[in-house]
Amino acid sequence: MGRTFAEYVLGRAAGHPVSANEVVTVEPDFCMSHDNTGPISRTFKRIGVKRVWDPNRLVVILDHGVPAPSSDHAINHKEAREFMRGQGAPHFYDVTSGGGVCHQKFCEEGFALPGQVVIGSDSHTCTYGAFGTFAAGIGRTEMAAAWATGAIWLKVPESFRIDVSGELRDGVSAKDFILKVMGDVRSDGADYMSVEFHGEGISAMSVAERMTLCNLGIEMGAKNAVCKPDRKVFDFIRGREKSSDWEALWADPDAEYARALSYDLSGITPGVARPHTVDNYAPVESARGVRIDQAFIGTCTNGRLEDLRDAARILKGRRAAVRTIVIPASWEVYRAAMRDGTLDVLIDAGCVVCNPGCGPCLGAHMGTLAPGETCISTANRNFKGRMGDKESFIYLASPLTVAASALRGEISDPREVM
Amino acid sequence: MSGILKGRAWVFGDDVDTDLIYHNKYLAETDPRNMPQYSFEYYPGKESFAREVKPGDFVVAGRNFGCGSSREHAVHCLKEAGVPVILAETCSRIYYRNAINNGYPVLFVKGISSAIRDGCIKDGDELEVELETGTIRDMTSGRSYHGDAVSDLEREIMSAGGLIPYLKSRRKEG
Numbered sequence: 001m002g003r004t005f006a007e008y009v010l011g012r013a014a015g016h017p018v019s020a021n022e023v024v025t026v027e028p029d030f031c032m033s034h035d036n037t038g039p040i041s042r043t044f045k046r047i048g049v050k051r052v053w054d055p056n057r058l059v060v061i062l063d064h065g066v067p068a069p070s071s072d073h074a075i076n077h078k079e080a081r082e083f084m085r086g087q088g089a090p091h092f093y094d095v096t097s098g099g100g101v102c103h104q105k106f107c108e109e110g111f112a113l114p115g116q117v118v119i120g121s122d123s124h125t126c127t128y129g130a131f132g133t134f135a136a137g138i139g140r141t142e143m144a145a146a147w148a149t150g151a152i153w154l155k156v157p158e159s160f161r162i163d164v165s166g167e168l169r170d171g172v173s174a175k176d177f178i179l180k181v182m183g184d185v186r187s188d189g190a191d192y193m194s195v196e197f198h199g200e201g202i203s204a205m206s207v208a209e210r211m212t213l214c215n216l217g218i219e220m221g222a223k224n225a226v227c228k229p230d231r232k233v234f235d236f237i238r239g240r241e242k243s244s245d246w247e248a249l250w251a252d253p254d255a256e257y258a259r260a261l262s263y264d265l266s267g268i269t270p271g272v273a274r275p276h277t278v279d280n281y282a283p284v285e286s287a288r289g290v291r292i293d294q295a296f297i298g299t300c301t302n303g304r305l306e307d308l309r310d311a312a313r314i315l316k317g318r319r320a321a322v323r324t325i326v327i328p329a330s331w332e333v334y335r336a337a338m339r340d341g342t343l344d345v346l347i348d349a350g351c352v353v354c355n356p357g358c359g360p361c362l363g364a365h366m367g368t369l370a371p372g373e374t375c376i377s378t379a380n381r382n383f384k385g386r387m388g389d390k391e392s393f394i395y396l397a398s399p400l401t402v403a404a405s406a407l408r409g410e411i412s413d414p415r416e417v418m
Numbered sequence: 419m420s421g422i423l424k425g426r427a428w429v430f431g432d433d434v435d436t437d438l439i440y441h442n443k444y445l446a447e448t449d450p451r452n453m454p455q456y457s458f459e460y461y462p463g464k465e466s467f468a469r470e471v472k473p474g475d476f477v478v479a480g481r482n483f484g485c486g487s488s489r490e491h492a493v494h495c496l497k498e499a500g501v502p503v504i505l506a507e508t509c510s511r512i513y514y515r516n517a518i519n520n521g522y523p524v525l526f527v528k529g530i531s532s533a534i535r536d537g538c539i540k541d542g543d544e545l546e547v548e549l550e551t552g553t554i555r556d557m558t559s560g561r562s563y564h565g566d567a568v569s570d571l572e573r574e575i576m577s578a579g580g581l582i583p584y585l586k587s588r589r590k591e592g
Contacts, residue, residue: 023571039448047582064445072446123488123512139490139516145581153571187433188482192511221485223511277433362442383437383486385460390441 002252004159005226006194009134009249013117020158020256027150029243030057030111032120033143034102035064038079040121043144053150055089059111061102066095066357069365091242100330100356103127103300107211108332110240114229115247119143119152124300124380126217130210131237132229132248134194137218157194157223158258159251164201166266171415173310174209175302175378175398177263178216179271183281184261191221193258196251201265202227207236208304215301216380219278270413272376273396276384284401287411293373295324295406296387297351297399299361302378303329305336307399312342314403314417315349321409324351325367327359351406363387369394376405423502425474427543427556428467429534430458432480436513439484439492450494457495473500476545480506480531483524484513490520497522503547505554505565507531518572521580525552525565533563 003011004020011018013026033040037060044052052058060080068074077095084092091111093099103124106112114132118125121143128135138152146152162181168174195217202210210227217225229248270284297303297311308328315324326346328334334356337343343353352367360367361379368388369375375387375394382394397405400414407417438461440453447453458467477496483506484492493516496504504517504524517524525547533539543558552565578584 023569042448043582047585070446076446076448121488123486137488137512139488139493139512139519141490141519141581142515145519145585149585187485188508188510191482191508221482221510277435362445364442364445381435381437381486383435384462385441386437390460 001256002254004194004255005196005249005251006134006157006159006224008251009115009117010154010156012115012247012249018156020156022156023153024156025151025153026117028057028119028146028152029116030059030118031143031146032059032061032102032106032118032122032125034061034122035073035076035080036121036140037083038076040140040143041079041083043141044147047144047148049148052087052089052147055087058089058147059091059106060084061093061105062095062099063102063357064362065364066099066355097331100332101300101303101358103215104303104329104333107131108240108330110237110242113237113241113243113246114233115249116243119146123218124215126222126225127211127215127300129214129217129224129226130207131233132226134224134226136224155192157192159255160190160193160195161257161260162195162197163260163262164197164199164265165262166201166264167204168265168268171400171418172268172270173398173400174205174212176271177265177268178213179273179281179396180268181263182216182219182273182279185220187219187277187279188221190217193222195220195222195225197225197227203230206306207232208306211304212301219380270398270401270415272401272411273382275382275393275395278381278396284411284413287395288413290395290411291374292322292376292405292410294322294367294369294375295320295402296360296367296375296377296379297324297402298327298329298359299379300329301380302399303327303333305333307378308333308337308342308346310399311403312345314400314407314414316345318349318407320350320406322406324406325354325360326351327354327366328356330356360387376402376411378402423474423547423549425476425502425545426472427476427478427539427541427545428464428471429539429541430461430464430477430479431534432531433482433485434461434479436484436486436489436492440489440495442487445489445491447491450498453491453495454499457499471499471501475501476503476505476547477501478505478530478534478539480534481508483509485510488512490516493517493520493522503549505530505547518575519581521576521578523549523576527554527563527565530563
């Protein structure tokens with residue numbers, strides 16, 4: 001019997017072969033945390049350990065509220081800053097033009113590496129699976145414990161195989177595909193599982209598109225989500241990698257799966273997740289004409305250069321009918337979009353371009369919603385009230401669909417305006 | 419925690435996400451003792467929970483309780499309010515780990531999701547819960563349910579009072 005990706009990577013980390021449902025204790029290759037580093041550091045101090053087990057393994061990236069929108073946020077930032085300095089931990093990304101959304105920065109900085117184990121005190125840590133990393137979100141208490149001990153207990157998850165063939169048609173993107181998958185699997189259909197994306201359809205996708213897929217693994221309940229690391233990944237990490245101890249690992253063809261699905265990308269059409277759950281999928285036609293008050297393009301799901309270019313493709317030479325907020329996922333993305341003219345196109349179309357960070361995705365600042373307002377967003381969650389008032393509404397969609405909707409002031413099929 | 423726990427039920431549906439339990443608006447709060455006042459503020463029909471919940475009351479929910487964010491606030495706000503245990507059909511992976519690591523029990527109760535949907539268990543029902551055996555009796559309706567026990571490692575962490583006290587006790591032994 002062959003092994004799954006999760007069995008290979010956790011077996012490598014544990015130092016012996018492992019099988020699904022076994023509990024192993026492993027040393028994480030990197031530990032990611034963000035604005036919650038301050039509270040984690042307080043819990044860490046309660047354990048009674050002075051130094052973290054390995055300061056080089058901590059990666060802290062401020063992004064949830066940057067620059068600080070309130071003194072409470074500022075206090076959390078200050079604590080994180082002082083803690084990292086006090087520990088002599090070098091991988092600290094402060095509120096500077098070297099920052100960005102934690103998951104984007106983590107990958108750009110070469111911490112997401114094939115065959116490694118990463119834990120992060122953020123649920124979208126699963127994004128790094130796009131690089132063949134076993135990456136799972138955990139809570140703050142667990143992070144404090146991992147810093148102290150260099151160890152975390154993990155149940156080797158059962159695996160869920162998704163085979164993907166065919167090619168996306170013009171006007172359709174990876175986001176449309178994963179929204180459809182989430183609608184089929186439902187928000188707990190991959191609970192505690194490792195989701196593996198297989199097939200030619202995935203090989204043909206860019207690293208950015210694979211990050212979008214893996215990012216949304218958690219919205220199906222997955223522990224982690226992963227794509228096979230290939231040349232595109234190796235090219236991306238070359239010159240960036242923060243560790244040489246990585247190894248491209250992948251599932252055997254005869255590995256055992258708890259669940260499997262297959263999709264042909266050529267059959268995917270633009271779609272949305274309607275309020276207030278991520279699995280409330282509908283083809284864009286059935287939401288067509290819903291009036292919107294705001295459009296938002298950004299986040300760890302869809303704030304990369306490819307996504308901003310998609311939006312610019314729709315909005316070029318036109319004018320958004322509603323307020324449209326654009327937040328590049330990092331300053332690297334920001335600069336690239338500035339250099340190639342993408343930002344000019346978006347600004348000419350009336351978009352407000354904000355500094356990299358999570359922005360209004362979690363309702364902190366930069367575009368929160370008033371009662372009764374509706375936003376169409378490229379983010380990953382449309383929970384009730386997530387972006388502001390509890391009587392507001394969020395639709396999730398691809399950057400193309402969000403831009404097309406911004407153009408018309410109502411939910412629209414991008415294929416009609418391209 | 420042993421013996422029979424008695425309290426009222428607060429009943430929720432499936433897919434109760436972390437923003438419904440504890441909204442991201444209050445994430446900058448870091449003291450668990452200040453968290454109960456925000457519990458379920460965004461859950462339609464449960465806006466009064468934070469004001470009216472009494473220590474000993476139970477949270478009863480369907481499938482996938484605590485889906486979404488990794489925030490531990492969603493565990494703290496209920497634990498600090500004195501809710502002794504969550505009774506749910508299933509809960510999300512991260513929520514479950516956060517609960518265990520804070521020494522907070524979650525019982526997985528078969529059939530509770532459909533019982534909620536069918537109105538067999540309602541807000542205000544008087545419940546008796548035995549954590550040792552996983553037995554749940556609804557004294558109002560006369561129905562019984564059964565919750566699954568946790569694994570050995572999880573039990574060890576919980577009986578120490580959570581991951582931090584567990585690690586501290588292990589350091590002393592080592």
